[in-house]
Amino acid sequence: MGYTNAGKSTLFNCLTGAGVLASSRMFATLDPKLKAIELPSRRKVLLSDTVGFIRNLPHTLVTSFRATLEEVAQAEVLLHVRDAASTYGEEQKSQVEKVLGELEALDKPRIEVMNKIDLLGEHERQRVLARTQARDGVGTDEVAVSAQTGEGIDALLSAIDRALHSDPVIDAELRVPQHEGAALAAIEAGMVVHRRAYEGNLVRLGVSGPASLLGRLRKFRVRDELNVKETS
Ligand SMILES: Nc1nc2c(ncn2[C@@H]2O[C@H](COP(=O)(O)OP(=O)(O)OP(=O)(O)O)[C@@H](O)[C@H]2O)c(=O)[nH]1
Ligand SMILES: [Mg+2]
CATH class of the missing domain: 3.30.70 (Alpha-Beta Plaits)
Known part of the structure; x- marks a missing residue:
């Protein structure tokens, strides 16, 4: 989940593109935004793409939004996909967290996925990489990726493995x-x-x-x- 245009669907396709399990075709027929993938631990998880969170979601919409984002409520781990190249990154992050608050999902395990690092200049890129590596495995995980080039995807899969506590x-x-x-x-x-x-x-x-x-x-x-x- 994450702000509109952060790259959620691109990341979803990147994660599910190569190693989609044959058994996930059953889910794909039921819901194209739900696919099974295998983690490095060999555990299988269902990955779900959501619609983008929009700016200043009116309170009256939250009820219907809640239905759309049932996945968020059911998810064991949330991947907050962020556009690392956006100038409005921090603002978008607080918008998303506000919506998560409305959905009472703020205390779920969450991985911050800094996406689109291919668009960053070298200096900014090093800064994001240093920060995500420093947080590796501590508190809310943060991983830098490019859903477009595939960079960082292995690290993201390991982070998902670390965040999943059921069926250890x-x-x-x-x-x-x-x-x-x-x-x-x-x-x-x-x-x-x-x-x-x-x-x-x-x-x-x-x-x-x-x-x-x-x-x-x-x-x-x-x-x-x-x-x-x-x-x-
Ligand atoms: N350069 C670059 N572009 C990306 C990356 N990931 C996504 N994009 C581009 O960003 C745009 C939005 O990507 P989507 O995957 O549709 O974003 P989304 O979060 O699913 O958007 P909504 O579903 O509308 O909320 C597209 O033009 C993608 O090609 C990336 O890692 N690098
Ligand atoms: Mg999308």
């Missing part, structure tokens, strides 16, 4: 019989595999993956005491 990513050791094709396929599709070793007809995997998926595969988890013993 957990490190685990799994031991799976090789004939458990479905379990092995689920691991390949949904986790990051760090190590893989074969022990007879078992596959031993060092993974990090979403707690929900590890929960479903819990019977294959190697007990923690064992890990400690083997790594120490």
